[in-house]
Amino acid sequence: MKLMRVKSPENVLKIINEQFTALDSETIPLEEAGGRFLAEAIYSPENVPDFNRTTVDGYAVYARDTFGAGESMPAMLEYSGEVLMGEAAPQIEPGQCCLVHTGGMLPTGADAVIMIEDTEPAGTMVQSFRQVAPGENVIHRGEDLESGSLVLDRGHKLRAPEIGMLASLGLTDLTVCRKPLIGLFSSGDELVDYHTKNLEPGRIRDSNAPALAYLAEQKGARVKYGGILPDLFDTFLDKSRSMLEEVDLLIFTGGSSVGSRDHTARTMQELGRPGLLVEGVSIQPGKPTLLANCGGKPVLGLPGHPVSALNIFALFGGAILNRLNGKEKKNYNPSIKAELSRNIPSRAGRRDYVRIRLEQTGETIKAIPVFGRSGMLRTLAEADGLVTIPTDKEGLSAGELVEVIPWE
């Protein structure tokens, strides 16, 4: 077997960032835009709020009418009515006050609101036992967003808060990056469709395809499944070539045999320039990973072992999808802090991913390594997440606080 020119994971991420760029854009309704990335910057078409609003229940006043008021010497204000929610507010004159409800519009003239708790009605008058400063308990017109100001930049991901913000501006059609389409092939002569009920000897079901399809959907992509490729180079190349024309990212999930690994690498060389960029990554599990740029489109070859395939797709597939989606903000990876239950040995010079089961007793969350070969499926479902051992470390010690990256 040819010795692989193994690259560090950092190096592979750098290659991904350099080689691939955002797809073209499309305009879609706000209701479908969650999880998508803006293809153009958005500027506010109006002031938010579009009127001076109160942030409390109370009385709108001319602030100066309350100056000097206190517990023992209340200011006396003439009650001039109530601003109904959703209605334009009337004007008030100096010396007057007007009942307003949280979120309601401030009457013209009024520049502050006294909280209702600080007042008491007295016939047609209202007593104020506190003084308020101009602007107190008021959000001014345009204070949240000024008309014409930048709301969200290009490449910003639309999460629930952004959806809310765009809805508040009445922006119901959004120009976002087109959703990446992944073409997915399995390979290896031992594989059969996972719908197969009775297995013949030596066969296993292609379990990576549906697992990767779900993970890809979670990461914001659509998936077109091309089936299981046979260990015949010509068929392999032909099918790959026509799939690549249709999709934005082509993924092979390798059979574990040398034959299918070789076909994948050769295919990646022939599908387009510059071809194969990565042959092997210093990651465990997941070393036999392949990455190519074929005529501008990314092609990823995943190891056949289920644990490796999911791990590598989450890491490098996720990074490629971020590029195709035009994501501009940095990725911060959340983790669960837990106390390692035992030593984990590791070899320096590679980044290890260890499957972890979490167990909480009292305040302490224990991180318990789930051992097993990377082909073993049971260890996957038992794990709540993964812990990485950095390239320069020779293992982790029992009792150490580790950061567990959750499987979601």
Add this chain to the structure above:
Amino acid sequence: MKLMRVKSPENVLKIINEQFTALDSETIPLEEAGGRFLAEAIYSPENVPDFNRTTVDGYAVYARDTFGAGESMPAMLEYSGEVLMGEAAPQIEPGQCCLVHTGGMLPTGADAVIMIEDTEPAGTMVQSFRQVAPGENVIHRGEDLESGSLVLDRGHKLRAPEIGMLASLGLTDLTVCRKPLIGLFSSGDELVDYHTKNLEPGRIRDSNAPALAYLAEQKGARVKYGGILPDLFDTFLDKSRSMLEEVDLLIFTGGSSVGSRDHTARTMQELGRPGLLVEGVSIQPGKPTLLANCGGKPVLGLPGHPVSALNIFALFGGAILNRLNGKEKKNYNPSIKAELSRNIPSRAGRRDYVRIRLEQTGETIKAIPVFGRSGMLRTLAEADGLVTIPTDKEGLSAGELVEVIPWE
């Protein structure tokens, strides 16, 4: 205004766990099961693997034929052929060896595999420069999963690893908990449909509905939107009653006015027994939260302010959905560790949620508080996540390491 009997967030979560249980089940195809929860335990219908498999490329042998072999005294084995991937393996006799590829079936008789790197061909013979123990480099039949053994328990969430594991067993139809259907109402006379292009004075667009609908979908629910309820109690109650019949969880996102808050509370009392359970939570922002059990169905009243509504839905709505989905495993909330950029004051006796923007310089991730009133939308989209200040703490100090819960 009536004084609210404010409950702690822990108390509210306890009430949710006591009051609500899992919905009924349905059977769906594996391809649609990602993110769903198993309604029944799954036992393995077969052995995985169903044959003894090699974990390396090498020669299958009788281990005892290699005993004593070493660099200077190789064992000599008769080459008897190759096991093709996906084919049943032949039998081998003592003294023979057979070429096998990673994942391939072990020949009958063979009990170990010598890695190809430790061998050298010599005419019709193969030299082995190492001895192997019985079982070395072999996964035995049933070693991953034994036929009849528990694969996944009831209430287990189907993530990508589980989808792969079930596919490997050929289990393509799964009995899962029915997906919760949420009925969503907005209320408040100041609100207008967010598709409205030109706002009249005093009006704001109902931005919570689409933001909550997206968040609900992310948390594994379907949403039926019932529109904006007017501040008229009879209409409010009638519409709520017919919606509640159709859905599994009813959510009101309140107008900020006292009127709509009162209508929500009264409606919750009248929709069914035992009625209102929570009137106010010691959380900032999000205090005016309402929770009821109306004839066994949860009804949640969210504050009208966008930040509060999303915060409370993520916390309590998420917990209710976990109950309805029959989730059995504990929730571990992942976070991003970051260094607080400045002091944040807080009042003891309530749990504060502070919006945080993250900024990485070198190795350090800074957590920068984004201040602003809870009604202000801009602060939401600027934030990468939230930091909580526990009930018993009076703020956090600059330089402190905090855990930021990401907005996803």
